[in-house]
Amino acid sequence: MHPKRKLTTVIAVGVAPLIAVSLPADTADAHGWVTSPASRQDQCFAGTVACGPIKWEPDAVEGPKGLKNCSGGNAQFADLDDDRKGWQVHDVNASETFTWQLTAQHSTSTWQYFVGNQKVAEFDQGGAQPPQFVKHRVNFGSVRGRQKVLAVWNIADTDNAFYACIDVNVRG
Template sequence: MTMKRNLAVVAAGAALAPLLTVVLPAATASAHGYVNSPPSRQAQCASNTVPCGPIKWEPQSVEGPKGLRDCSGGNSAFAELNDDSKGWKATPIGKDATFTWKFTARHRTANWEYYVGGTKVADISGNNQQPPETVSHQVNLGNFSGKQKVLAIWNVGDTANAFYACIDVQVG
């Protein structure tokens, strides 16, 4: 009797699976992109260089409305990315630095912006095209030297949002 019961349960589950796939809401996709070289703050969290909260598991998810100027993209769950005293490791770089983005969902791109201390140091067009899995930009950091925090922004071309990454560097 238990074997018949088990078969009935399995058959019922198999019959319901397609229906549940259609009826239940889809989970949100793991999104989307971050600077992995030099390691951004979220990359440092993901690699356990600096202990962090939930951003450790989704470094690509620092997304918020376009126009913000903070490391967390306005996302309170990732607020620790704004904490300059957390022990972020600064990567030594020259005046001309290469920043590499890694994408997990490749949206059309309006542009990428780079800031140091509120000063825009680069604005690179994305030509409203979908980028490859990685994109690298040469950025001239001008007259900046010493320890700096670079804010990198990926302005998506097909949504009202952007992705944010802060990179701690030692220029010189």
Template sequence: MKQRVRAILMTAALAVGVLAGAAGAATSASAHGWVTDPPSRQDLCSTGSTGFDCGSIKYEPQSVEAPKGSMLCSGGNAAFSILDDNSRNWPRTKVSSDMSITWKLTARHATDKWEYFVDGKLFKTINDHGAQPPASLTHVLPGLPQGDHKILARWTIADTPNAFYSCIDVTVGQGGATTPPPVVPTDPPVVPEQPCGAAWSATTVYNSGDTVVAGGVTYRAKWWTRGEAPGTTGEWGVWQKVGACAV
């Protein structure tokens, strides 16, 4: 009888252990994240946007997890090695030089740091010092060089030996407001000199439209006048200045 009870207890303990292991595996399986905007290579695979079969990564874009420090898009995870194949025609996203990158996290791990590499060179590091990130977060990479680039985004976890990896293929255009072309000052139009007409006379009667010359300048009468010298009547006076005249 005692042996039977002992056997039952051992079976129950084994079952509990199996369930606990399964729960732990489920927890680990949900502890992931990847870049969704601009779409990373694994995100493109998951949405069927690549034009070729990506394999199992299309079902689990969040699972590109591998030991810290890798410079591979797969992180060195052999199951997802297709992400490292640069000969594939990965779709490129057009972005501005001030580019935003958004992560989707299915588990909010305590975070050591976020790193971004442009064509293999470290471009930006954001240290979180063990803080817990939100389920969705966005970082900005300012001043990216123009042209086609591959950006490796690396999320390093604080309390495990692993990191999560995403690669994004982009074409960087000119960001910010477009600088208008400089305004080239232009010289005022040259008004050709008028031939000199008759000189003004203090005793002559002038009617509207008549022209005279005084001091090398041609004037036109606005209305009847006599004895009013051109250049002395002001803007609202009888004489309208036409321009210099050529002898």
């Protein structure tokens, strides 16, 4: 092999890994949010309520498990925590179906639904990977009137969960 060609080959082989590591990584598809009844991020996405960056990524409200806020602890999604923003309130029955739309189907431990500090429903998925659309029939028991529902999707293989708040009026 010619010395110049050998040097070029050595440089190319040595530099290629550095270039590969410095290229931007593909961003993951986002994750999921409640679309029916329309969650706060779904209302932002649809333009029903003026919001910040959540409008462009309604499926990205992710934070550590165990939070009790709509933004998942993300400052850029703080609009979701503002109860005065004029969120559309959905009339629902004492037993209502909630639909999640998932853009990345993570292995799931549980789905939980809270009204205030009261857990009104939990669905155990046992680590299975869900389909693109997930529906849960939530029974509100004796809870009635205007409520903010916190829906939580707990991921099985991370310490994170996805959060969505839905403003409802539970009819008796």
